[in-house]
Amino acid sequence: MAAMSLLLRAAAAWGARRAASGAAGAARPPWLAGAARLPGTVAPVRHSSGHGKRMFIIKATSFYDNRFLNLLRFYIFVTGIPVALFITYVNVFIGEAELAEIPEGYVPEYWEYYKHPITRWIARYLLDPPEKDYEKELALLDIEARKTEMRLMELEARRLMRHRGDGPWYHYETPDKNLVDNSMKSTPDN
Amino acid sequence: MPEDSDWEAYKVPPTRTPVTERTTSVPNPVTFFQAVFGYVVEAPVTYLREWIERQHAKNKFYYYHQKFRRVPDLSECLEGDYLCFYEAEAQWRRDRMVDQEIVEIVRERLCACKQREGPNEFQNCAKEMQLLAQVTKAYQDRYGDLGVHGNARTCLMKQKHRMMEERKAQENASQ
Numbered sequence: 001m002a003a004m005s006l007l008l009r010a011a012a013a014w015g016a017r018r019a020a021s022g023a024a025g026a027a028r029p030p031w032l033a034g035a036a037r038l039p040g041t042v043a044p045v046r047h048s049s050g051h052g053k054r055m056f057i058i059k060a061t062s063f064y065d066n067r068f069l070n071l072l073r074f075y076i077f078v079t080g081i082p083v084a085l086f087i088t089y090v091n092v093f094i095g096e097a098e099l100a101e102i103p104e105g106y107v108p109e110y111w112e113y114y115k116h117p118i119t120r121w122i123a124r125y126l127l128d129p130p131e132k133d134y135e136k137e138l139a140l141l142d143i144e145a146r147k148t149e150m151r152l153m154e155l156e157a158r159r160l161m162r163h164r165g166d167g168p169w170y171h172y173e174t175p176d177k178n179l180v181d182n183s184m185k186s187t188p189d190n
Numbered sequence: 191m192p193e194d195s196d197w198e199a200y201k202v203p204p205t206r207t208p209v210t211e212r213t214t215s216v217p218n219p220v221t222f223f224q225a226v227f228g229y230v231v232e233a234p235v236t237y238l239r240e241w242i243e244r245q246h247a248k249n250k251f252y253y254y255h256q257k258f259r260r261v262p263d264l265s266e267c268l269e270g271d272y273l274c275f276y277e278a279e280a281q282w283r284r285d286r287m288v289d290q291e292i293v294e295i296v297r298e299r300l301c302a303c304k305q306r307e308g309p310n311e312f313q314n315c316a317k318e319m320q321l322l323a324q325v326t327k328a329y330q331d332r333y334g335d336l337g338v339h340g341n342a343r344t345c346l347m348k349q350k351h352r353m354m355e356e357r358k359a360q361e362n363a364s365q
């Protein structure tokens with residue numbers, strides 16, 4: 001019901017605006033009872049200079065939208081601004097490395113292959129040296145290769161033992177021959 | 191390396207614009223705008239950049255290009271030696287990247303030459319064009335139709351097929 005009255009009110013405001021903006025409202029037949037003008041312009045009244053009559057403008061709420069945008073900006077800037085300041089400080093006062101030829105007889109440390117000081121710091125203190133990474137990868141490969149080899153050998157052994165029957169696998173339990181009762185066959189006339 | 195280190199190939203020959211003599215007494219307005227731009231934009235920016243460079247110069251440090259040792263190739267690996275395969279594969283990928291950059295640099299030199307010469311490109315850039323044709327043919331022969339899953343093994347097989355074709359062609363030619 002409230003929505004219906006809102007709808008009717010919005011329809012009346014729209015109709016009034018349309019009729020008022022039409023060419024000189026007097027030319028139109030007066031369908032709408034009474035005011036063919038915008039609400040607020042019915043009678044000539046003196047208003048505060050320049051501001052006009054104070055209107056209560058009806059529009060959809062922007063409270064939630066503004067709250068969302070404020071929170072979004074807040075949480076982005078809370079960490080974003082210190083990070084941006086820190087990165088600016090590093091770029092201005094410490095600066096990037098320069099490219100140079102490797103001097104004779106000098107083996108550079110593994111972090112000296114990067115240009116930006118923050119990348120160098122991360123490579124030096126947070127990550128493992130690439131030699132260690134390489135060894136880790138090779139170790140994984142070695143383990144997997146040995147596993148593959150062992151599995152293939154196991155399959156081959158199983159196949160051979162099943163086929164030849166001379167190995168410890170593929171033994172099937174049979175009852176003990178001492179338990180067999182041979183009394184029925186012990187005399188020829190049974 | 192992403193940029194060509196040999197700048198001689200890109201040198202533009204000096205322009206031959208003749209020196210004009212002034213026929214009017216009205217000063218050139220372009221010099222005024224150049225002066226304004228210089229004072230308003232260029233001087234502060236240059237000053238700031240030089241100040242930053244001075245801060246940088248207080249503690250200099252360097253970075254280097256990593257040089258990788260050569261490891262045994264895929265053709266020198268024993269069968270089933272997966273570690274050797276892995277190292278050979280890594281080396282082959284690095285070599286392929288280097289070859290791609292070489293082709294890129296030769297192409298850029300040809301483009302620079304074309305830009306310089308303008309309408310004379312077909313005559314004056316013939317050397318660069320021939321070099322590019324040679325380099326792309328070599329690249330296509332080696333890495334050409336391996337596809338996105340191409341690795342050191344498929345490349346080696348392609349090389350084997352190429353050598354077989356060559357030998358067959360030689361035998362046919364000698365008959």
